[in-house]
Amino acid sequence: MIKQLRKQDVIFLLLSLVIFAVFQFLMSERILTSFWRLNVTVICLNIILASSLNLINGVTGQFSLGHAGFMAIGAYVSAVCTMFFHLPFICSILAGAAAAGVLGFCIGTPTLRLQGDYLAIATLGMGEIIRICILNIPQVGGASGMSGIPTETTFPWLFGCMIVTLFVLKNIINSNQGRACLSVRENAIAAEAMGINTTAFKVFAFTVASMFAGLAGALFSHYFGIAHPSSFTFMRSFDIMTMVVLGGLGSLSGSIVGAVLLTFIAAAMQSYPEYRMIVYALLLIILMLYRPNGIFGDKELASVILSKWKKGGENDGTTAENK
């Protein structure tokens, strides 16, 4: 069994390497215009954000609307590390991620006692408080933000971080810890009765997700060279949540597709700025009305393909059991 799982991991990594090579080629040869290069970057960031939020909202079934706040922490802490303490890039982004993780733990511990909408609103409030606090720290630029951050986030860095995020999340979901998180989503009372410390696992999911949001924030500020409070409003949290819901709660492939799709829609409408948000809003409403469980539901792309293939095999009168 473990061999099979490891094989999956290797396939996953090889596949990502191929995708990376393709994009790296397209980018270095300047086949992609700078506009699309930017969008590929944004997609990578959004995948990190959406897939990590999915650990809270989809897998653990808690309802967080404060992801932008943790992203802000990552962005600012890493920027301070590079600019004030002259730490190397990798240390700065790790510091950003760690800071967001620690804060996620501190915030998650009291707030995750709340349920459903109450939690959503509390996390939204937390995210806004973080932002407003940053806004009031003159050392990091206050309302005008920080600028002149060294732009060290390159495409390989970004893609690498995204793959690490997806890899870690995938394997967490398929572990004992991940199963515990799923049980919290499914039925918290039964989970407790099965010996699962539901509070601890909620906090666990929240902390891990915050950490990755921090990572995304750190990459963000070192890509654009600026960190500005207005980049981290609750609108961004909504955006990330929309990607997760659109892709399908609990499905990592869904989060990826949601992130790609929404970024594309936003990019495609770039030349019609006045219609952009209206189309975006309408699409959101229509997609939800027709696929309320998201594009993938809670299934993964791989398993959807596999079951289709199996069904096809049965129809042909052959068995698909030859593993």
Add this chain to the structure above:
Amino acid sequence: MEPLLKTSNLSKSFGGIKAVQDFNVYINSGELVGLIGPNGAGKTTAFNLLTGVYTPTTGNIEFNGHSLVGMKPYKITKQGIARTFQNIRLFDHLTVIDNVKIAYNYHIKYTLAEAILRVGRYGSEEEVVEKKAMELLEIFNLADKKDELAANLPYGQQRRLEIARALAAQPKLLLLDEPAAGMNPQETHELMEMISWIRKTFDLTILLIEHDMSLVMGICERIYVLEFGKILAQGIPDEIKSNTEVIKAYLGEEV
């Protein structure tokens, strides 16, 4: 010998209503005890007190030499008490086998890092869990359904899966809350045999709440009767059957 579970003067009130009052029971290791009583007598409340869902207003619960009062439900499970629910509480959108695997959670020792990198104890422990879970599913005739979602199982199989899941937590004491609810006589009969069988095989102590008299009288060694939150009578099935107080509680004053 000390009993495995002993409650003393256990009471719970909600607002002014005394749901359970002076609940004194003991269960010896290896016994199969029934808890019966009319609707609303406080049976499920008693279970919820034993499993930490509710904190008792007064009184004590002693299990295996430890007091359980004030302990969180998950800690009580770790002490060795597992339960099923009157209104089935499965992990609906997870597969049958994952439902069972989750109950092994606290027996699994590999760390998060091992899980992420899939090294160390991850492989061996996951294999053990898979094997044990399959064994349980086979016992409960659910092995061929292992990849189905729990929600898609028919009612009787859901009841069985819940018991399988509780057993996966490897309890000393198993609490069954109306396991035969909604079953036909044939299914009830099969369930009775299964309960007796798992008790022997897993060396369990069982406390069961039940409405179905034939089930309780058929397999329980000792019975407690609860009425209006108080224990009305206790004894072996034959004593209970002939107890006029109990008959009154069940059938009304006129009889």
Add this chain to the structure above:
Amino acid sequence: MGDNLFLQFVQQLINGISLGSIYALIALGYTMVYGIMKLINFAHGDVYMVGAYVGFFAATTANLPFFPSIILAMLATGLGGVIIERLAYKPLRHHPKIAILTTAIGVSLFLEYTTMLLLTPQPRTFPPLLPNAIYHIGGLIISFQQIVILAVSVILMILLTYVVNHTKMGKAMRAVSYDPDAAQLMGINVDKTISFTFFVGSSLAGAAGVLVGIYYNSIEPLMGIMPGMKAFIAAVLGGIGIIPGAMAGGLILGVVEALISGFISSTFRDAAAFAILIIILLIKPTGLFGKNEHEKV
């Protein structure tokens, strides 16, 4: 000096109450919709913005005075609320809550940016529908507008309380919010009741929009976001789903905000609102007027 401070305190209290009564009006819509559908209607703040614009055009293009303007705004937003519910929320009523919440966000963005497209993002100056009189009472400044805002809010709240507690529709609303399925079985038309709730809630927001337009003289397409958020906080503060709770919550929030901007700094005003929210959620998640409920095991 101490006297001065006290005067300043009372002055902020007055400002807070007029601001708070507007929050309360918006909060009522949130609370009613939540009570009946368990939905945080994120588009509610934008309905309030639409109300302000309808009032604006009623007063400028149609040259209507105060009362017809506000009534027109209330009718328009009420109708708008009913349409939003029918098109965007009703089909999702039995789906995961997060789906309907996402749609609500979609509706919110749609309203904001359609307004922006049709009416430009530029702020507009709201016509002075009310006389700009200011009264000095022992060192305190009270404007005529503040008095009207408070009076209109109070009248609307009294009306609402009457409707909910003493009419057949009010009874139906309470029944549906308690248990929609049971209400349906008892012969209550759930769809109609929900529509009515949206109508009332949205029209109150519309009224609030006009009042704010008059108070601050200026309206713009994104004006609904923050007050919408604050009103929601007010609703949670009082206990969401509870009508008197929303009124009290709105007033408390308004007063606290006024005091903080008066005595500390207005930059912390928004943070304070969120902080209140989190504190109340942690101490008493069901709000000041709420009862604790437990899931039955």
